[in-house]
Amino acid sequence: MFGKCLENVRANVPLVHNITNYVTVNDVANVILASGGSPIMSDEPEDVEDITSICGGLNINIGTLNKRTINGMFRAGRKASELNHPILLDPVGAGASALRTETAVQLMKEVNFTVIRGNISEIKTLVLGAGTTKGVDADVADAVTEANLDEAVAFVKSFAKVTNCIIAVTGAIDLVSDSEKCYVIRNGRPEMGKITGTGCQLSGMMTGYIVANPDNKLEAAAASVVVMGLAGEIGWSRMQEGDGNSTYRNRIIDVVYNMDAETLEKGAKYEIK
Amino acid sequence: MFGKCLENVRANVPLVHNITNYVTVNDVANVILASGGSPIMSDEPEDVEDITSICGGLNINIGTLNKRTINGMFRAGRKASELNHPILLDPVGAGASALRTETAVQLMKEVNFTVIRGNISEIKTLVLGAGTTKGVDADVADAVTEANLDEAVAFVKSFAKVTNCIIAVTGAIDLVSDSEKCYVIRNGRPEMGKITGTGCQLSGMMTGYIVANPDNKLEAAAASVVVMGLAGEIGWSRMQEGDGNSTYRNRIIDVVYNMDAETLEKGAKYEIK
Amino acid sequence: MFGKCLENVRANVPLVHNITNYVTVNDVANVILASGGSPIMSDEPEDVEDITSICGGLNINIGTLNKRTINGMFRAGRKASELNHPILLDPVGAGASALRTETAVQLMKEVNFTVIRGNISEIKTLVLGAGTTKGVDADVADAVTEANLDEAVAFVKSFAKVTNCIIAVTGAIDLVSDSEKCYVIRNGRPEMGKITGTGCQLSGMMTGYIVANPDNKLEAAAASVVVMGLAGEIGWSRMQEGDGNSTYRNRIIDVVYNMDAETLEKGAKYEIK
Numbered sequence: 001m002f003g004k005c006l007e008n009v010r011a012n013v014p015l016v017h018n019i020t021n022y023v024t025v026n027d028v029a030n031v032i033l034a035s036g037g038s039p040i041m042s043d044e045p046e047d048v049e050d051i052t053s054i055c056g057g058l059n060i061n062i063g064t065l066n067k068r069t070i071n072g073m074f075r076a077g078r079k080a081s082e083l084n085h086p087i088l089l090d091p092v093g094a095g096a097s098a099l100r101t102e103t104a105v106q107l108m109k110e111v112n113f114t115v116i117r118g119n120i121s122e123i124k125t126l127v128l129g130a131g132t133t134k135g136v137d138a139d140v141a142d143a144v145t146e147a148n149l150d151e152a153v154a155f156v157k158s159f160a161k162v163t164n165c166i167i168a169v170t171g172a173i174d175l176v177s178d179s180e181k182c183y184v185i186r187n188g189r190p191e192m193g194k195i196t197g198t199g200c201q202l203s204g205m206m207t208g209y210i211v212a213n214p215d216n217k218l219e220a221a222a223a224s225v226v227v228m229g230l231a232g233e234i235g236w237s238r239m240q241e242g243d244g245n246s247t248y249r250n251r252i253i254d255v256v257y258n259m260d261a262e263t264l265e266k267g268a269k270y271e272i273k
Numbered sequence: 274m275f276g277k278c279l280e281n282v283r284a285n286v287p288l289v290h291n292i293t294n295y296v297t298v299n300d301v302a303n304v305i306l307a308s309g310g311s312p313i314m315s316d317e318p319e320d321v322e323d324i325t326s327i328c329g330g331l332n333i334n335i336g337t338l339n340k341r342t343i344n345g346m347f348r349a350g351r352k353a354s355e356l357n358h359p360i361l362l363d364p365v366g367a368g369a370s371a372l373r374t375e376t377a378v379q380l381m382k383e384v385n386f387t388v389i390r391g392n393i394s395e396i397k398t399l400v401l402g403a404g405t406t407k408g409v410d411a412d413v414a415d416a417v418t419e420a421n422l423d424e425a426v427a428f429v430k431s432f433a434k435v436t437n438c439i440i441a442v443t444g445a446i447d448l449v450s451d452s453e454k455c456y457v458i459r460n461g462r463p464e465m466g467k468i469t470g471t472g473c474q475l476s477g478m479m480t481g482y483i484v485a486n487p488d489n490k491l492e493a494a495a496a497s498v499v500v501m502g503l504a505g506e507i508g509w510s511r512m513q514e515g516d517g518n519s520t521y522r523n524r525i526i527d528v529v530y531n532m533d534a535e536t537l538e539k540g541a542k543y544e545i546k
Numbered sequence: 547m548f549g550k551c552l553e554n555v556r557a558n559v560p561l562v563h564n565i566t567n568y569v570t571v572n573d574v575a576n577v578i579l580a581s582g583g584s585p586i587m588s589d590e591p592e593d594v595e596d597i598t599s600i601c602g603g604l605n606i607n608i609g610t611l612n613k614r615t616i617n618g619m620f621r622a623g624r625k626a627s628e629l630n631h632p633i634l635l636d637p638v639g640a641g642a643s644a645l646r647t648e649t650a651v652q653l654m655k656e657v658n659f660t661v662i663r664g665n666i667s668e669i670k671t672l673v674l675g676a677g678t679t680k681g682v683d684a685d686v687a688d689a690v691t692e693a694n695l696d697e698a699v700a701f702v703k704s705f706a707k708v709t710n711c712i713i714a715v716t717g718a719i720d721l722v723s724d725s726e727k728c729y730v731i732r733n734g735r736p737e738m739g740k741i742t743g744t745g746c747q748l749s750g751m752m753t754g755y756i757v758a759n760p761d762n763k764l765e766a767a768a769a770s771v772v773v774m775g776l777a778g779e780i781g782w783s784r785m786q787e788g789d790g791n792s793t794y795r796n797r798i799i800d801v802v803y804n805m806d807a808e809t810l811e812k813g814a815k816y817e818i819k
Contacts, residue, residue, distance in 0.1 A: 022295040022568040023575050023587050029296055029469035034518050039469065040366070041296050044339040050370030066590040066614060068339060093586070097596030194803070196575035196585065238515055242784055244803025245580050246796040250519040257467070257517025295568040302569055302742035307791050312742065313639070314569050317612035323643030341612060511788055523792040530740070530790025 002268055003261025005213045005223035010036035014211035017055040017080070018204055019043045019073050021063025021092065024197025027253065028061075028204040034257035035227065037208030043069040048076035056211035057085050059204050060111070062103055063092035070103055077111030086114040086210040086217070090203040094118065095125035105129040108163065114210060115221055117168040117203050120144055120152075127159055144173045153182045153273045166221050168206065170199060174229065176222040183222040186269040187229025189236050194245040198252070202228045205256070222270070230267040231255035275541055276534025278486045278496035283309035287484035290328040290353075291477055292316045292346050294336025294365065297470025300526065301332075301477040307530035308500065310481030316342040321349035329484035330358050332477050333384075335376055336365035343376055350384030359387040359483040359490070363476040367391065368398035378402040381436065387483060388494055390441040390476050393417055393425070400432055417446045426455045426546045439494050441479065443472060447502065449495040456495040459542040460502025462509050467518040471525070475501045478529070495543070503540040504528035548814055549807025551759045551769035556582035560757035563601040563626070564750055565589045565619050567609025567638065570743025573799065574605075574750040580803035581773065583754030589615040594622035602757035603631050605750050606657075608649055609638035616649055623657030632660040632756040632763070636749040640664065641671035651675040654709065660756060661767055663714040663749050666690055666698075673705055690719045699728045699819045712767050714752065716745060720775065722768040729768040732815040733775025735782050740791040744798070748774045751802070768816070776813040777801035 014037045020028055025041060032039040042051040045068065052058050058080040060073050080087050089111070091104040104126055108116075116126065121142055144152040152175060160167040161179035168176045174185040192198045206224040213220035235251035243251075287310045293301055298314060305312040315324040318341065325331050331353040333346050353360050362384070364377035377399055381389075389399065394415055417425040425448060433440040434452035441449045447458040465471045479497040486493035508524035516524075560583045566574055571587060578585040588597040591614065598604050604626040606619050626633050635657070637650040650672055653659075662672065667688055690698040698721060706713040707725035714722045720731040738744045752770040759766035781797035789797075 021587070023571050025296050026299060026469065026572060030519055030522065033467050033469060040369070041294070041337050042366075042370070043337065044372065046340065047338065047370050047372040050372070051366075054369060064587050064589065065593065067592065068341075068614075093588075093597075096586070096600060097588070097593050099590065099593045099596065194579050196572065196579060242797075242800060242804060244800030246576055246799035246803070249576065250523065250796065251515075253519035254515060254517030257519070258515060298569050299572060299742065303792055303795065306740050306742060313642070314567070314610050315639075315643070316610065317645065319613065320611065320643050320645045323645065324639075327642060341614075523796065524788075526792035527788060527790030530792070531788060 001219050002223035002226055003265045005209055005216065005220045006227065006259065006261050006264055008212040009208055012212040013038055014057060014208040015040065015055040016057050016059055016204060016207045016211065017042065017052045017076065018059045019048065019069060019076055020059060020061035020200060023063060024200040027197050027249065028200050031201040031253050031256055032204045032208055034253050035205045035208055039204065043072040045071045045075050048072045049079040052076045052080045053083065057207045058087045059207040060088065060107065061090040061092055061200055061203055062100055063200065065100065065103055073107060074110060077107060081112040086207060087111060088203055088207045089113045089116045090200060091116065091118045091122045091126060094122040101125055101129050113165050114217060115166040115168060115206065116163065117170065117206060119171055119199065120169050123159065123167065123169050144169065144171050144175060149173065149184065153184065157182055166218055168221055168225060170202065170225060174225045176218065176225055178218045181218060182273045184271050184273055185222065185225050185229060187226050187233060189232045191236060191248060192232045195249045198228065226268045226270065227256060227259055227264060230264065231259065274492050275496040275499055276538045278482055278489065278493045279500065279532065279534050279537050281485040282481055285485040286311055287330060287481040288313065288328040289330050289332055289477060289480045289484065290315065290325045290349065291332045292321065292342060292349055293332060293334035293473060296336060297473040300470050300522065301473050304474040304526050304529055305477045305481055307526050308478045308481055312477065316345040318344040318348050321345045322352040325349045325353045325358065326356065330480045331360045332480040333361065333380065334363040334365055334473055334476055335373055336473065338373065338376055346380060347383060350380060354385035359480065360384060361476055361480045362386045362389045363473060364389065364391045364395045364399060367395040374398055374402050386438050387490060388439040388441060388479065389436065390443065390479060392444055393442050396432065396440065396442050417442065417444050417448060422446065422457065426457065430455055439491055441494055441498060443475065443498065447498045449491065449498055451491045454491060455546045457544050457546055458495065458498050458502060460499050460506060462505045464509060464521060465505045468522045471501065499541045499543065500529060500532055500537060503537065504532065547765050548769035548772055549811045551755055551762065551766045552773065552805065552807050552810055554758040555754055558758040559584055560603060560754040561586065561601040562603050562605055562750060562753045562757065563588065563598045563622065564605045565594065565615060565622055566605060566607035566746060569609060570746040573743050573747050573795065577747040577799050577802055578750045578754055580799050581751045581754055585750065589618040591617045591621050594618045595625045598622045598626045599629065603753045604633045605753040606634065606653065607636040607638055607746055607749055608646055609746065611646065611649055619653060620656060623653060627658040632753060633657060634749055634753045635659045635662045636746060637662065637664045637668045637672060640668040647671055647675050659711050660763060661712040661714060661752065662709065663716065663752060665717055665745065666715050669705065669713065669715050690715065690717050690721060695719065695730065699730065703728055712764055714767055714771060716748065716771065720771045722764065722771055724764045727764060728819045730817050730819055731768065731771050731775060733772050733779060735778045737782060737794060738778045741795045744774065772814045772816065773802060773805055773810060776810065777805065
């Protein structure tokens, strides 16, 4: 299934409109290309509706948001909603500032997101910000671990249900759920945290995966998480004496570029809960 | 001739003012440095006139334009025109949105461009947008191929004449013309399309080549196209098992860094029509 | 001492708020991660106060300043001043435009900088712009050399005294002074100038070093200069046939990632004047 998702990306070359931060944008573009998609970046309010209309999906990442680009996010998001395009929200830094939290929460109200991908703290912030009970959140420790896994799965399923989105929480253990099913994924390496933007890269790639797999969105989202984690593992195995996080960044994108269905299927480490 | 153009860049260290997109800007800066030039980036309307005044040339790339930076493009462009600096337009995404098309067309009216470099679809958009007959455009298929080469050459020469600019259309076959002569260049590799921004990089480097070769602008523009294409070929030959588009990006810039006149002359694959 | 500074960064994981240019921002983030810190980027005026409040220090780099981000610089700078956070100013291009010079000078008036890091021309511009006598400046040649070293040291000490900041002037010879002591550092390689942003990277890393070493700010600043220079030396020693500035960029960050106290102490080339 994951292999088929990958092949659909390579066959369909999904065009992904990205409104994303200027820190990791180049890597986002290159990883989308590596995966088989095609990236376009545009954040000017007067430009985004035209651009999103010619794309297959929209990736909104609030990493270096400003008032102008926030306006662009809303205009692009509403247009993409009208067009029934898959739309991803990456709420970078939600919880770290009022503006980020409020922007993410308001976007969730006005835009018809298909998937929200973030770390557990960002997702918890959205749950609180969205006005659901604090209890759901308070029961989930900040990191998803084997010890609190069942709680975390229940939390993610619950938020997926409330929002009617696929929720992807990434970290040492990744959870991807549509409220019914939850993929629990154990690919990846801790050293990926020493590279800026592996999460942003995943969001861009995930958008392309969903665009190219409209009938299997949950599986497509999970497949992209496995691709990224597996790329981290294979990329790490290719590291040589003296290599560090900059070379690791290149190697991960290189592995995504060379990934095939068989490698993906064999390397995937997951269960469904 | 191409070798001499390269050596003039290394000898003169042209200072290039870039108003360019935030997706590929780092690679643009590094490839200008690799080629022997020196990059400066500035897009604030209140800053650009001072900056462009101390530079030798201006590279305007509309890849992630916004209303503020558009204003910067016009102010920088008018100032550089006054100073008779070489000015390049890279109309990224012209045709993909009204704002991009209108901005590019309006810039062509108010700024004295020396060269316009884009892919065939972008250039076709400018031809239509500029109000020339649709016939010229309709006769040119989207991709320049051996089959439609003569038509494409005629199209490029015609647009060069109308605009009084050097026109550089890059793709599988690259065309660089000043209306009289057209360089038909067959360097490069298709895998370059899997890296974001090789076109943007070329625009930055081309600006430096033209600044450093004021008496041979056409040859200088063509030389930079050959440098980029040849770097793609040599860089690809250095790829190892498991390498992908991220490493390829680095290798291409590395080859530009190490390029010398002899390698350039020997590797150039072109004819003049 | 330098080794201890490095270890404190790795132990304390300083969170650094960066308002920096979009050209080199990705490398700044990755080098901060490589050194053991944690970067956050935010430049929106409505966002920066919240973000800087959760950080340990602030890095202000005016490389691609615009009116909105200038406003962000002031708001973040005043907030960080209130919180007594270490704050670094990197006056990129001061002297190249009125806006840059005025912004840097005004920031120095309103923000309580801990350290100012730039090249000699930028620092000279600040001295003039700040209204100190031209004589101090006129006596210092643009490049710090062995021939004018004593004058340069006196100049840097004097400016450190006037501003009550640590002044770090980087170039072929680096000077880091708090008015009493001046570290004269001879690490580094000239080829580092062929990579965009090694100065920006140093500013980001230096901010983290100072945050993690509050009782030894001068030594911490000097240590980060040595780390960067030594990374340039070791990275260069790892270059292979055909490598160029793009690979060199990766290698330098990789070396910072792998740097340990012993390597740092052994490789440091400095004297105190």
